[in-house]
Amino acid sequence: MCGKGTCIVQLVVARIGRAHGIKGEVTVEVRTDEPELRLGPGAVLATEPASAGPLTIETGRVHSGRLLLRFEGVRDRTGAEALRNVLLIAEVDPEEVPEDPEEFYDHQLIDLDVVTVDGTAVGRISEISHLPYQDLLIVKRPDGGEVMIPFVSEMVPEIDLEEQRAVVDPPPGLLDEAEAEVATGREETPS
Missing domain, CATH: 2.30.30.240 (PRC-barrel domain)
Structure with a gap:
C-alpha cells in the first residue's frame, strides 16, 4: 500500500494455530525465513481478517519444535481459540531485502x-x-x-x-x- 510518498509491502509471516494451555498462548505456523525479526516480542502485526487485529506480540517461545506466541490482551484459552487461522502480516519497506542474497520476499x-x-x-x-x-x-x-x-x-x-x-x-x-x-x-x- 502506498500513500503520501511512502510505500509499505505487507508480508504474511505466520498463521495462528491451536491454543496452547490456558493462559492465552497459541501455536503458529511460521511463514517467514526471519521469525526472530518478524515474530519477536513487541512486534505489531496486522491481521487477516483485519477485525482480529492489530496484534502485539507479548512473548514467544519454542516448545516441542513449535513456536508459541502470546499477544497483549489475550489472557485465556477462549481468547486464544478465537484467533485460530488468523494470518499475521508484517509491514515491510519495499526497499528492504533479506540478508541472504539467495533469498527473496x-x-x-x-x-x-x-x-x-x-x-x-x-x-x-x-x-x-x-x-x-x-x-x-x-x-x-x-x-x-x-x-x-x-x-x-x-x-x-x-x-x-x-x-x-x-x-x-x-x-x-x-x-x-x-x-x-x-x-x-x-x-x-x-x-
Whole structure:
C-alpha cells in the first residue's frame, strides 16, 4: 500500500494455530525465513481478517519444535481459540531485502517475467505458494493457464531483479504435457 510518498509491502509471516494451555498462548505456523525479526516480542502485526487485529506480540517461545506466541490482551484459552487461522502480516519497506542474497520476499518475485534458459517466454509470476517442504512459483501463462514451478535452484537457476525476470530450467513435462510423453516414451497412438 502506498500513500503520501511512502510505500509499505505487507508480508504474511505466520498463521495462528491451536491454543496452547490456558493462559492465552497459541501455536503458529511460521511463514517467514526471519521469525526472530518478524515474530519477536513487541512486534505489531496486522491481521487477516483485519477485525482480529492489530496484534502485539507479548512473548514467544519454542516448545516441542513449535513456536508459541502470546499477544497483549489475550489472557485465556477462549481468547486464544478465537484467533485460530488468523494470518499475521508484517509491514515491510519495499526497499528492504533479506540478508541472504539467495533469498527473496514474495513482493520481489510477484510480476517477474518467467523465461526458460533458452529465452522462451513462459509467463509471469502471479503468486508464491508456501508449502511445508518447498515453495512454488505460480506462473500465469499467456493463454490464461497456470503452471506451478518448484522454487528450487535446480529449476530456477536465476532471479534477476534488475531485469525483472526469473530464468527456469524445468524438467521435461513440467511446462508441456507433450514433452513428458515424448520423454517417457508414452506417446499416444491413434486408435
